[in-house]
Amino acid sequence: MRGKIWGCRGSLATPGPDTVRYGGNTSCVELRMRDDTLIILDAGTGLRPLGVKRAHSMPSRIHILLTHLHMDHLEGLGFFAPVWDPNIELHVWGPPSPTHSLGERIERYFSPPLFPVQLSDVPSRPVFHDADGAWEIGAARVSACSISHSGPTVGYRIEESGCALAYMPDHEPMRGKDPRTVEPEWLSGHEIAQGADILLHDSQYTAEEYEERVGWGHSSFEHVVAFGQVSAVERLIMFHHDPMHTDDELDKKLAYARTLWGGDGPENAYEGMEFEL
Amino acid sequence: MVRAEHKSLALILTRDLASNLATPLFIVDPEGTLVFYNEPAEAVLGKRYAEAGELSADDWSGAMFDPQDETGRTMRPREMPLGIALSEHRPAHGRMSITGLDGLRRTIEVTAFPLFARSNEVAGAVAIFWEDRGDAPE
């Protein structure tokens, strides 16, 4: 599979001169399987440029996998051109809830007064699915597992031809503790990340920032590196950059993460980053 | 690669809660296997969890703790609050006596409830309990 990052900023879109190199769009990752199946991870503001730049290679069936429904992972949906095309078959997957369907929960945002159009009037008539367990999408084997964030959230593992990508943009593996202090089977997200070729993972806070924000559902740099190592991943791509962190600060964060890792392992996600596995 | 048996998020967060409580808590998975009890529970059960480890439902509900009702009759697993919570998917409360792994007999009051995860399946059950030392205020 091939992948491209269209947005890796956390919490809030952050355009401007301080975020030019890593980008200001919120979570959105494009994955193409070998049979050309298109899977899009999250519908942050990066989804809009994806729709524009891929207009000529857009398949008629699109799968969007939402990790959760915080706005930074959802607000691009209404600005994704294929949503307005009646010839597109759009499948949207997201975390299950025992009380309201995924469509009902998304409609809270996708309806007036927060959005000008009702979800039921959208030409592509999206089909909503609970992301639970494991299933096939084209050539991909997808699994979803509840992970620790704030509110219902899943992590995704996408596998094809023996390679695996794990995606957990918003994740606090252990509240206030180093992920190495618990047995792996008790570690949130470990099942998704274990042995993955690429792990895209929350890396929102410095240690000092995390101290003040334990339980907010995000990771410190230290905890991401520890989580990546406990999960024995091949490549750790640090994702969901804090809106307050400038490009220069993210460079420093990367250097620090590599010191903790003991080598070149960790990388910083940036808008436009491509990968293959 | 052999994968370890990963616990569901509901169990992971329940253990996290238990680790931060001063009230004894005992957690079982959907099959009834004991997967964790916290430090306050260790004082009542007579052994550290790290030493006891995971125990099958047959083990913890049988001869190991020798559960008896208030008349001294041995309780079957499904009569115990935790057994009811797990098999009938409803909360249950009871008073019973058990023999701790330190050999001491103690009377406890137990409230147990099933844990339903997000997709509404049972992720396990929890028993919260108190030792009744007979010194409760009138």
Ligand SMILES: [Zn+2]
């Ligand atoms: Zn987010």
Ligand SMILES: [Zn+2]
């Ligand atoms: Zn979030």
